Amino acid sequence: ASDAAFIGLDLGTSGCRAIAVDTRGQEIAQARAGLPAPESPAPGHQEQDPELWWTAAQEVLGTLAEALRGHAPRAICVDATSATLLLAEPSGQPLGPALMYSDQRATEAARRVAEVAPPDSPARGPSAGLAKVMALADRLRPGTSAMALHQADWIAGKLCGGFGESDWNNALKTGFDPIRLSWPSWVPELLPREIQLPRVRAPGAQLGLLTPELAESLGMQGRIEVLAGTTDSTAAAIAAGAARPGDAVTSLGSTLVVKIVADRPIVASRYGVYSHRLGDAWLVGGASNSGGAVLRQHFTDDEIRALSAAIDPSTETGLGYYPLPGTGERFPRHDPGLKPALAPRPETPDQFLQGLLEGIAAIEAEGYAKLAELGAPAPTQVASLGGGSLNDAWTGIRARLLGVPVMAAAHQEAAYGAALLAMRARGTGALARASHPS
Ligand code: ADP
DSSP states (O other): OTTEEEEEEEEOSSEEEEEEEOTTOOEEEEEEEEOOOOBOSSTTOOEEOHHHHHHHHHHHHHHHHHHTTTOEEEEEEEEEOTTOEEEEOTTSOBSSOEEOTTOOOTHHHHHHHHHHSOTTOTTOSTTSHHHHHHHHHHTSOTTOOEEEEEHHHHHHHHHHTOOOEEEHHHHGGGTOBTTTTBOOTHHHHTSOTTEEOOEEEOTTOEEEEOOHHHHHHHTOOSOOEEEEEEEHHHHHHHHHTOOSTTEEEEEESSSEEEEEEESSOOOBGGGTBEEEEETTEEEEEEEESOSHHHHHHHOOHHHHHHHHTTOOTTSOOOOOOBOOSSSOBOSSSOBTTOOOBOOSOOSSHHHHHHHHHHHHHHHHHHHHHHHHHTTOOOOSEEEEESGGGGOHHHHHHHHHHHOSOEEEOSOOOHHHHHHHHHHHHHHHHHHHHHHSOO
């Protein structure tokens, strides 16, 4: 069993990636294919034919299989964007294109959700899965039976030849209650009777086996389990090392997102804070409007790199900025009228950049403090993801403000997190069997 491989398959916003790990979580192989941009048939509408995902997924898994060499794949776990959904026939045949995470048409549906959802429900809002399913249902021919599926659910269904199952993480913003492990009654009541919600499983639970036809066409042999998946952002946090309470992951992309593992769920919809269930623990997250997008309003990435090299992270500008790309903040301060605080402007660009980096780092620290105030543990260490994670000066500034070790995550790919999830769900059995031959 030492040559077993566990596969993570990620459907991201621009491409599809697969990563295989061994029983120790070491990466064995990786493959990637691009995905076309979504179509926009009307302003605010973003759609895609799910068959494009499936074509990319098969290409990537086929390439990965060739690169596995001596390793035998044991399980596949899929992560994708939970806010990308489709309706499908019970056979899995899509009933029209999927609504993408970026689609904005579900505002009226979100208003109907707001009338009945509890105040702290993560299913509130036009980008959440529930409003998307309602918008999809609105365009369905009356009387047509359909399954509501998240992107990852549909891909997992294609792999094992059976549809209708999801996981705790993808289903969270579609209204699934991860504490009671059931759909609250108000969720199906918002949907036409013909729409069937998925059965929701623990991430990593076995859904079925890779169909023999697929195994053959992909060049994979043996019994390969298809597991319940997770969301792309949860998978990225797992990849970065989120496992035990206190493990924190900061994403420094266009926006600043902080996540920390807690021993209980924490929800504060006013701040957009919600929790994904990870086994017996919870991944609590909050997203600021601040982040790298503000840096890009003032500097190119090359300028950031060059100017950062001259910054001494042990010094402080004292500028006290609150960098925002526009008016309004959600977390760690809930204030739709909050204006960016970017004055005074120092004479040199490296001082200005340092002020921006300090300001974003201060929001990060305030974010973890806010999560702690809401009941999360304080971070014991912070792994970083995204464009800003490789900036050493910024890492130094952040470590000073956070007071704990800060490092770039060794693994930044969601596909790696999905592979680890598969290994942890299914790998221990293989290890146990290997060390205790019967
Ligand atoms: P996303 O996927 O959210 O667009 P990325 O992870 O690709 O984000 O990161 C892009 C962001 O990283 C940009 O907003 C940019 O300002 C920022 N960025 C790029 N290079 C650096 C750097 N050396 N230091 C800090 N930030 C950087």
